[in-house]
Amino acid sequence: MRLQGRTAIITGAGSGIGRASAKLFAEEGARLALVDRDAAGLEETLRLVGEATTHVGDVGEASFAETVVGDVVSRLGRLDILMTAAGFSVGGTVLTTSVDDWDAVFRTNVGGTWLWARAALPQMQQQKRGSIITLASQLAIAGGKGNSAYIAAKGAIVSLTRTMAVDFATDGIRVNAIAPGAIDTPMLRRSFARHKNSDEVREASRNRHAMKRFGVADEIAQTALHLASDASSFTTGTVMVVDGGWLAA
Numbered sequence: 001m002r003l004q005g006r007t008a009i010i011t012g013a014g015s016g017i018g019r020a021s022a023k024l025f026a027e028e029g030a031r032l033a034l035v036d037r038d039a040a041g042l043e044e045t046l047r048l049v050g051e052a053t054t055h056v057g058d059v060g061e062a063s064f065a066e067t068v069v070g071d072v073v074s075r076l077g078r079l080d081i082l083m084t085a086a087g088f089s090v091g092g093t094v095l096t097t098s099v100d101d102w103d104a105v106f107r108t109n110v111g112g113t114w115l116w117a118r119a120a121l122p123q124m125q126q127q128k129r130g131s132i133i134t135l136a137s138q139l140a141i142a143g144g145k146g147n148s149a150y151i152a153a154k155g156a157i158v159s160l161t162r163t164m165a166v167d168f169a170t171d172g173i174r175v176n177a178i179a180p181g182a183i184d185t186p187m188l189r190r191s192f193a194r195h196k197n198s199d200e201v202r203e204a205s206r207n208r209h210a211m212k213r214f215g216v217a218d219e220i221a222q223t224a225l226h227l228a229s230d231a232s233s234f235t236t237g238t239v240m241v242v243d244g245g246w247l248a249a
């Protein structure tokens with residue numbers, strides 16, 4: 001059991017990558033606090049995980065992050081792992097994205113990383129140990145069409161991950177990002193459904209990967225487990241690309 005005795009907070013645990021990571025972390029012995037704004041999604045994850053606390057709210061709310069971290073520390077005495085998987089996208093170029101959508105995408109993706117790291121870091125500093133895992137995207141490196149707010153937000157997460165890694169490296173805290181390719185989750189399906197020619201867009205996306213398939217959430221969870229565990233003890237400030245060869249192709 002690679003996470004025996006470890007305590008983890010996972011945001012976005014009500015679906016997709018967050019849910020798969022929660023399941024895998026629990027199997028590896030971690031005690032979990034699961035965070036999402038979707039109460040029903042969290043209940044479903046809890047059913048798969050067995051035992052955990054669930055916390056329903058908006059990850060862009062600073063007081064929510066402080067409350068959940070405070071609850072975990074007071075109940076379990078420590079916080080070893082923070083995984084910030086809550087995120088969403090709205091399609092659109094700079095010209096076709098509303099200011100409200102721009103703000104909302106940054107609030108969840110970037111705010112939901114910065115605020116939760118900010119709440120978790122003091123406890124991790126005190127312990128002299130911690131692993132923070134953020135969710136970027138292969139698009140933060142490659143760019144992409146018609147997804148300007150999301151791609152900009154994921155780029156910000158890469159930069160934030162690196163700067164936090166440097167700032168807290170000597171405190172025993174490691175900070176790494178995962179940059180997935182297209183992973184078959186509800187978010188990916190919603191993003192295809194936005195297009196009139198959704199079948200065509202889906203197939204083009206599938207074929208853009210060298211492996212000619214989408215990833216599955218568990219393939220990202222396995223990378224998250226590596227970054228959460230001591231197997232990655234000399235890894236910090238990296239962007240782990242898990243993209244079926246998208247960037248290489």
Ligand SMILES: NC(=O)c1ccc[n+]([C@@H]2O[C@H](COP(=O)([O-])OP(=O)(O)OC[C@H]3O[C@@H](n4cnc5c(N)ncnc54)[C@H](O)[C@@H]3O)[C@@H](O)[C@H]2O)c1
Pocket residue numbers: 011012013014015016017018035036037038041057058059060084085086087088108112135136137138179180181182183184185186187188
């Ligand atoms: N699926 C992909 O192809 C893909 C590729 C690259 C990166 N990612 C990133 O991985 C992460 C997980 O994505 P996924 O595919 O599992 O998506 P998903 O939609 O299946 O799950 C995301 C979860 O985040 C929650 N969430 C969204 N906004 C929230 C908020 N403000 N407060 C609280 N919870 C909120 C949703 O309710 C949902 O349960 C995201 O950051 C996403 O950008 C996904």
